[in-house]
Structures are given as structure tokens and as C-alpha cells.
Amino acid sequence: MMNRKSFLKIGGLGISSLVIHNVQGSSSLEDLTQENNKARDITFGVITDLHYDLMHDSDRRAQLFIDAMIKEQPDFIIQLGDFCVPKPQNKPLMDVWNKFNGDKHHVLGNHDTDGGFSKEQALAFWGAAKPYYSFDKNGFHFVILDGNEKSETQKIEGYPRSITKSQLNWLKKDLQSTALHTIIFCHQGLENTLGGLDNGMEVRYLLEQVNQEAGFNKVVLVLTGHHHMNYHNEINGIHYVQINSSSYYWAGEDFKSTAFSDEFYKKHGILRYTLVYENPIWAVVSLDHKKNIHIQGMKTEMAGIPLANTGIDIYKDVYPITSQIDSRKLKY
Numbered sequence: 299m300m301n302r303k304s305f306l307k308i309g310g311l312g313i314s315s316l317v318i319h320n321v322q323g324s325s326s327l328e329d330l331t332q333e334n335n336k337a338r339d340i341t342f343g344v345i346t347d348l349h350y351d352l353m354h355d356s357d358r359r360a361q362l363f364i365d366a367m368i369k370e371q372p373d374f375i376i377q378l379g380d381f382c383v384p385k386p387q388n389k390p391l392m393d394v395w396n397k398f399n400g401d402k403h404h405v406l407g408n409h410d411t412d413g414g415f416s417k418e419q420a421l422a423f424w425g426a427a428k429p430y431y432s433f434d435k436n437g438f439h440f441v442i443l444d445g446n447e448k449s450e451t452q453k454i455e456g457y458p459r460s461i462t463k464s465q466l467n468w469l470k471k472d473l474q475s476t477a478l479h480t481i482i483f484c485h486q487g488l489e490n491t492l493g494g495l496d497n498g499m500e501v502r503y504l505l506e507q508v509n510q511e512a513g514f515n516k517v518v519l520v521l522t523g524h525h526h527m528n529y530h531n532e533i534n535g536i537h538y539v540q541i542n543s544s545s546y547y548w549a550g551e552d553f554k555s556t557a558f559s560d561e562f563y564k565k566h567g568i569l570r571y572t573l574v575y576e577n578p579i580w581a582v583v584s585l586d587h588k589k590n591i592h593i594q595g596m597k598t599e600m601a602g603i604p605l606a607n608t609g610i611d612i613y614k615d616v617y618p619i620t621s622q623i624d625s626r627k628l629k630y
Contacts, residue, residue, distance in 0.1 A: 598622065
């Protein structure tokens with residue numbers, strides 16, 4: 299029987315060790331943060347799950363995003379994973395991506411190493427140096443995580459989707475060393491139990507302990523992809539926002555789409571099991587130093603056939619299936 303993993307192939311850190319005890323001087327971190335209020339606001343464009351290797355019109359989708367970003371001129375752009383595998387045939391995507399002259403960042407997705415490619419090959423192809431790292435811009439701190447590590451505590455079916463002890467220790471030290479409000483990027487959802495980060499609760503607890511130690515909400519926003527969904531959760535003062543795929547929703551091997559012709563599916567067989575979004579969607583995220591987060595989302599339709607006519611249970615993954623990214627106004 300065909301499943302998503304096979305079809306898409308192309309070509310113990312303990313909780314107790316994560317507890318951060320309150321230390322003297324946490325108020326000084328808040329004082330430093332207040333100093334950073336003098337910095338200007340920040341805006342960035344975010345796109346995820348393009349699946350360049352699978353989509354029939356992925357060149358068009360990438361070009362529309364970059365055209366919009368060139369016009370918008372955000373402080374940086376970032377893709378949250380499942381971008382493309384590092385094969386020579388995908389160079390046109392990188393040529394389009396690199397037309398944006400500003401800073402560009404990449405998050406590793408589980409499908410970016412399909413076909414036997416390594417993380418190192420994917421990163422080199424994209425021009426990214428490390429699988430996880432951090433940077434500062436406009437008085438904010440940004441952290442890119444790699445959620446594609448193999449669990450050290452249990453066997454997990456399918457793709458690796460954990461953050462191991464080494465990366466967690468790095469994350470703890472990185473967050474303790476900054477006084478800036480922090481935004482975190484990861485491919486897999488930290489609070490989604492349907493294929494999300496396996497030790498997401500462990501990571502969330504670390505973020506909460508960092509905030510407790512700092513004496514203020516240092517980590518304010520976590521952005522993820524992977525699930526091809528559209529939702530927002532606020533957990534203990536931290537916003538977790540799922541950015542929908544720019545391309546499609548995976549409906550499953552039991553679903554047979556009729557949105558396109560049989561001839562189309564002979565060329566693009568994988569899309570038979572998806573709900574393709576008619577046009578690409580992405581988000582522009584802005585944060586200011588007055589504790590405002592503004593997410594400008596986009597909306598399109600399902601290609602070929604309305605969602606209501608597909609016969610699919612739109613709540614099969616709990617959050618409703620949709621071809622949009624909601625615009626949101628949040629406070630931190």
C-alpha cells in the first residue's frame with residue numbers, strides 16, 4: 299500500500315535537566331530589553347512547504363513569492379522547510395530565491411533530504427551554513443531549530459522528528475545569553491501531536507523556563523510549517539503559529555482527487571492524493587517594540603473543485619483544512 303513517506307521519496311534529554319533555576323540579575327535582562335525598545339520594528343516574509351520537487355507549477359509559486367518580497371522589501375525572508383532537495387535540476391529555484399537581495403534564511407524540513415541526500419548537501423545547496431543557529435536583527439533575537447533529529451529515547455516510525463540533547467543544550471545557552479525578545483522557527487509543530495515534534499513538550503517547557511528565569515516573556519513567538527494547516531495556540535504566554543503550506547494539503551492515500559484531468563495525474567501522480575491550492579500563499583510578519591505582532595496572511599481557493607465538494611472530512615486533522623493563512627494581531 300502506498301503511503302506519503304514512500305511516495306514522497308525523490309530520486310533523553312530529561313525534563314529535570316531542562317529546569318532553569320531563578321538567578322539574581324534577571325531584572326537586568328529586562329532593563330536591557332527596555333533599551334532595545336529604541337530599535338526599529340522588524341518585518342519578514344515567511345513561506346513554507348513549497349515542495350518544489352512535487353508541484354507542477356512550483357516555479358510560478360516561488361516566483362510570485364519573490365516578486366512580492368522584492369516589492370515589500372522586508373528585513374529578511376525565510377522558508378520553513380520542505381523547500382527542495384539538493385539536486386542540480388533544482389537550481390532554477392535557487393536562482394529565483396536569490397533574486398531577493400536581502401537576508402535569506404532556511405529551516406530544514408523532513409523532505410529536504412529525500413532521495414538519499416544529507417542535511418549537509420541540502421544546506422550547501424541553499425547556501426545555509428548550519429542546521430540550527432541564531433541571529434539578531436532590529437533589536438530582536440531569532441532562532442532556527444532543526445527538528446529532524448533522531449530520537450535518543452524511543453523508536454519513531456517515519457521521518458526523524460526530534461530535537462536531541464546536544465541541540466537542546468545549545469538552545470538553552472543561546473536563549474540565556476540574550477536579553478532580546480525572541481522568535482523561534484522550526485519545521486515541525488511544537489504543540490501538534492499528529493506528526494509534530496516528538497519531544498515538543500520538552501522544548502516548550504524549556505522556553506517557558508527561560509521566560510521565568512528572565513522575569514519577562516523573552517520567547518514570544520514560535521512559527522512552524524510541516525502540517526499544511528492554519529492555526530494559532532497561546533501556551534503559557536508564548537504564541538505558536540502554524541504557517542500553512544504554500545502549495546497543498548496532503549489528503550491521504552485513500553483520497554483520489556478529481557480536480558485535474560487523468561492526463562495531468564499521469565504526469566503528477568502524487569497530486570492525486572492532495573488538495574492543491576490554486577495560488578501560492580505566504581505570510582508577512584511584523585513585530586514592534588510595543589509588544590505587537592502582526593501577521594498578514596493570504597487566502598486562495600482549492601484548485602479544480604471546491605473543498606465542500608471533495609467529500610473529505612475537513613476536521614480529519616482536528617484543525618480545519620483550509621487554503622489560507624489567517625491574518626492575526628497578537629500581543630506579547
